[in-house]
Structure formats: C-alpha cells, structure tokens
Amino acid sequence: METTPTTTEKTRYSAEELQEFKVLILKKIEEARRNLEMLNQAVAGSENDVRDTSHVIMTIDDGQEVLAKEENSKLAARQMRFIKDLEAALIRIENNTYGICRITGKLIPKERLMIVPHATTTVEGKNIQNAQKKNIASPKPIV
Numbered sequence: 001m002e003t004t005p006t007t008t009e010k011t012r013y014s015a016e017e018l019q020e021f022k023v024l025i026l027k028k029i030e031e032a033r034r035n036l037e038m039l040n041q042a043v044a045g046s047e048n049d050v051r052d053t054s055h056v057i058m059t060i061d062d063g064q065e066v067l068a069k070e071e072n073s074k075l076a077a078r079q080m081r082f083i084k085d086l087e088a089a090l091i092r093i094e095n096n097t098y099g100i101c102r103i104t105g106k107l108i109p110k111e112r113l114m115i116v117p118h119a120t121t122t123v124e125g126k127n128i129q130n131a132q133k134k135n136i137a138s139p140k141p142i143v
Contacts, residue, residue, distance in 0.1 A: 009106075009107070010107055011100075011107060012096060012099070012100070012107070013098065013099050013107070013110075017110070018093050018096070018098060018099075021089075021093060021098060021099070021113060021117060022090065022093050024114065024117055025086050025089050025090055025093075025117050025118075026090075028086055028117060029083060029086045029087065029090075032079055032082050032083045032086065033083065035079055036076055036079040036080060036083065039072050039073075039075050039076040039079060040076055042068070042069070042072040043069050043072045043073050043076060045065070045069065082118070085118035086117065086118050088118065089117055089118045099113055101120070101121050101122040101124075101125040102120045102121060102125070103121050103122070103124075103125030103126075103128050103129055104121075104122055104124055104125045104128070106122055106124070106125075107122075108120075108121070108122050109122070
C-alpha cells in the first residue's frame with residue numbers, strides 16, 4: 001500500500017516574514033504621509049499666488065482652483081484612509097493575525113500582500129464578499 005505524503009498548509013507567517021511585511025508597510029506609510037502633506041498643502045493653496053487682474057480670467061481661474069481643491073481634498077481623504085488601513089495592518093502584525101483572510105481564514109498569498117500590504121482577504125474571500133453584496137443588492141423576485 002502506497003502512502004501519499006501529507007502537506008500541511010501554512011496557516012501563519014513566520015516572525016521573519018512578518019518583520020519583512022512590517023518594513024514594507026512602514027515605508028508605505030512614510031510615503032503616504034508625504035503625499036498627504038503635499039495634498040493638504042495644495043488644498044490650503046499658496047498665499048503667494050500671482051493673480052491676473054482681469055475679471056473674466058479671475059472667474060475662470062477661481063472655478064478651476066475650486067475644482068482642483070475639491071479633487072485634492074478627495075485624494076487627501078483617500079490617502080488618510082490608506083494610512084489608516086496600513087496602520088491597521090501593523091496592528092495585525094503585532095497580534096500575529098496579519099495575512100489571514102477574514103472571510104475564509106486561509107493565508108493570503110505573500111505575493112498579494114507584497115502588492116497590497118493592507119489586504120484583509122484572499123482573492124477567493126473577496127469574490128465571496130462580492131457575491132454576497134450582489135445577493136443583498138438584488139433581492140430575488142417573489143413568485
């Protein structure tokens with residue numbers, strides 16, 4: 001009788017791997033904070049703007065400036081959420097729960113975490129989550 005070797009599926013990342021992820025996340029947080037600072041400065045505007053004295057041009061410029069500030073404000077809000085997600089990932093590292101899918105309980109592939117270090121689901125888990133949202137969003141007709 002031939003026996004097949006059993007492969008144990010990895011359920012957690014090692015301390016060394018978690019440290020590697022931590023370094024990556026800290027770099028991303030630093031970069032995201034620099035980007036956020038630039039966006040906040042853009043939203044605040046420069047006090048040294050040189051303005052054209054023409055009324056028509058000022059009106060167009062003002063409209064463009066408002067539009068740019070709104071867009072930068074949206075980008076800043078998105079960047080703040082990204083930073084919070086990265087900080088939450090650091091907490092999961094400290095709790096040794098980093099890299100575990102919150103939907104399936106399986107280990108998120110290292111390749112995915114290197115690209116999206118704040119990920120909390122595997123692709124499979126994300127698909128399950130999206131399917132559940134679809135079912136909630138489109139109720140079945142009553143026959």
